[in-house]
Amino acid sequence: MPVISLQNLKKVYKLGDNTVNALRGVSLDIEEGEFVAITGPSGSGKSTMMHILGCLDRPTEGHYLLNGNDVSNLSRDELADIRNRQIGFVFQGFNLLPRTTAAENVEVPLLYSRPVLPASERRARALEALRAMGLTDRAFHHPSQLSGGQQQRVAIARALVNRPTLILADEPTGNLDTATSIEVMRLLQELREKQKITIVLITHEPDIAAYGTRIIAVRDGIIISDKPNVPRRVSDEPEALPLAAVG
Amino acid sequence: MFAMLPVNLKLAVRSLNRNRLRTLLTMLGIIIGVAAVLTMVALGTGARASVEGEVGSAGTNIIFVRAGNYTRGGDAVGIVSGRGAATTLVAGDADAIRAGVSGIKALSPGVALRTFIASGSSRAFTRVQGIDSGFAAIYSWNMSAGRMLDSAAAAPEAVLGANLAATLFGADTDPLGQMIQVRDSAYRVVGVSDGQAEDHADVLFVPWQTLQKSLGQNHLDTITLAAEKAGESSRIASDITNLLRERHGITGTPSAGYLAGQGGVGGVPDDFTVETQAAQALTKGLYTPAAAFALANLPKLDEVTLEEMADTLDRASDTMTALLASIAGVSLIVGGIGIMNIMLVSITERTREIGLRMAAGARSGDVALQFLIEAVTLSMVGGLVGLVLGLVSAQLIGWSLGWPTTVSLGAMALAIGIAASVGLVFGSYPARRAAQLDPIEALRTE
Structure with a gap:
């Protein structure tokens, strides 16, 4: 059973008198453990796709099956619960809460778990996720005290802390320099390989898309190409640095 | 919902602590309102006790x-x-x-x-x-x-x-x-x-x-x-x-x-x-x-009987009570509007945070609760400060008028209760606004 199954998905926005057909019939299946890079220029519909895949928005038409369940017509709160349990987000701008420690940032999704987790367990799981990202000694630092790469690793820890089946990364390297970008991609590849987590990456950079196992190109609201890819390895990068050296 | 109370309280305190001057200024209306309520009750019951003491003393x-x-x-x-x-x-x-x-x-x-x-x-x-x-x-x-x-x-x-x-x-x-x-x-x-x-x-x-x-x-x-x-x-x-x-x-x-x-x-x-x-x-x-x-x-x-005297004193204290009640009413309403205003500002400033929380699985109710608790915390802290101020002013006024003032625990609970309800009433609109934000729009906000 595919993790994600889109069936003739359409999304129409009404902007005043104009209607914008952001998605014009997208169908695709993503299996567990795939690392799918969705590329396309701005206005191609990739952001809309990302919002629907992330259960932040609902399609106008068609169906979206997440882990076999149709989530196309769920209520706001039902979608919130799906996001909480099954999806981890990694944003371009990190979106860490300022003046809040890394551990507390990672705890945010756990705050909305149902049933409610006790504070001690929230803290333990946050620290565990930070440890997996190699940030144990930064757990009680505020984002302003962390480098860009560290901040993005905190954001990845936050995405992983509730053990989702799907990681949605929206331009995760947009604010990072090349070396740090490569480091983040390596982390995502590792998650896929070691934990079999399905990853959907939205990017407009072909270099970054090249780290996926499958590249889907979107334009004008439809899929124009969908090809398997031999993922680019970090070791292929001449300028790649070992993890410890990446700030 | 109650299990999340400590977390929400912590978030509220942190957020209020971040803008201390703003928080204090916002609380002023509540502080004055609650102090006036407390003084009013203290003087009212004090005057009554005083009159009852006189009337009950001998009756002759x-x-x-x-x-x-x-x-x-x-x-x-x-x-x-x-x-x-x-x-x-x-x-x-x-x-x-x-x-x-x-x-x-x-x-x-x-x-x-x-x-x-x-x-x-x-x-x-x-x-x-x-x-x-x-x-x-x-x-x-x-x-x-x-x-x-x-x-x-x-x-x-x-x-x-x-x-x-x-x-x-x-x-x-x-x-x-x-x-x-x-x-x-x-x-x-x-x-x-x-x-x-x-x-x-x-x-x-x-x-x-x-x-x-x-x-x-x-x-x-x-x-x-x-x-x-x-x-x-x-x-x-x-x-x-x-x-x-x-x-x-x-x-x-x-x-x-x-x-x-x-x-x-x-x-x-x-x-x-x-x-x-x-x-x-x-x-x-x-x-x-x-x-x-x-x-x-x-x-x-x-020729005036003591009972008539008591009536006069009662009327005097009624006048004082009415005066204080209007001060209290006006400051509580103004204070409430202040809280509403500052909560709306705070929500605008923290739109991205709200978007992030929603993406992480916060339901509308979770977001509403967070901001409602922040508003109530704001008004309750104001209420506590007002309580202290009210106790002091009741003592001072009582002392200068020679009236005994009594502040019962019930009166204090009432004052805090009023403060909390002001927070609830005036915090509910901003909380609902926050809860109804679209997560996509909220995440896009700079």
Whole structure:
């Protein structure tokens, strides 16, 4: 059973008198453990796709099956619960809460778990996720005290802390320099390989898309190409640095 | 929802702490409102207690004769005779009043001081009043234990007010038969009074002759008497004034009304004051010259019954209550609007945070709850500060008006409850706005 199954998905926005057909019939299946890079220029519909895949928005038409369940017509709160349990987000701008420690940032999704987790367990799981990202000694630092790469690793820890089946990364390297970008991609590849987590990456950079196992190109609201890819390895990068050296 | 309370509270405190000046300014309306509510309740119940104390004390019209007068200047004769300072009121005056003025139910000469008293290891600083057995009839005392002082004997015996008995001997010891040391004399306790009027519960009563001897003074400080019939106090006070002026050789034209002795025009000031219970109730808290002025201009006051006085005081406190209630109402509404405003600002500033929380799985209710708790925390902290301010201001106003102020736990709970409801009411709109944000839009906000 595919993790994600889109069936003739359409999304129409009404902007005043104009209607914008952001998605014009997208169908695709993503299996567990795939690392799918969705590329396309701005206005191609990739952001809309990302919002629907992330259960932040609902399609106008068609169906979206997440882990076999149709989530196309769920209520706001039902979608919130799906996001909480099954999806981890990694944003371009990190979106860490300022003046809040890394551990507390990672705890945010756990705050909305149902049933409610006790504070001690929230803290333990946050620290565990930070440890997996190699940030144990930064757990009680505020984002302003962390480098860009560290901040993005905190954001990845936050995405992983509730053990989702799907990681949605929206331009995760947009604010990072090349070396740090490569480091983040390596982390995502590792998650896929070691934990079999399905990853959907939205990017407009072909270099970054090249780290996926499958590249889907979107334009004008439809899929124009969908090809398997031999993922680019970090070791292929001449300028790649070992993890410890990446700030 | 309740399980998340500690987290939300922590978030609220952190957020409020981040903009301390803004938080403080926002809370001002609530602070003032709650302080006004508390002051209002304190003064209202205080005034009521005061009036009830007066009315309940005896229910009859009591007349006080005091040594000295309100006057200070003594312009005409060069006497400085502040109230209580004169030594011309003597036991003979009391006998003369008893013999010469009709309609008196009971009378008691009085000597008073405030001093330390001791019994065994217990000490207390309190009022010691020299009286005779007539005092019990004036104030309609019942003895809750033992008996009243024996007038004829003038023995070293004492009667205690109920509070004082408890203070000195505790609840377990029988005060009867205990010895109390006042200055160089020892008194044996023969009774405990149930009297509540004029703080009698805190007073040590001894025979006036004995106290006079112990103090080495020959004069009286007061003569207290009760009229047989309510409404006669005017005539009796006037009779007493004339009698005492004659006995003290004071000449001149007595001014109208029972508070004779202001000298009238060109008269000689009296060296005593005759005052009715009604007058006392009215002038409570007024400065002495103001009290004299008020009474001199109300010659019919003595015909006013104590119940009517109580009504007047009640109305006065109602006016004060209405005033404070409007201040409280307005500041609470303004404070509430301030909270609403600052919550809307805060939500605008934190739109991205809201978007992130929604992406991470926060339901609309979770977001609403977070901001509602922040608003309520803001208003409750304001309420607590207002509570403290209100306690202080109630104390100050009560003290300057001479009104007892009582702040019950219920009143404090009410004040905090009001503050919390202001937060709830005015925080619910911003909270709903936050909850209804679209997560995509919220995440896009810079």
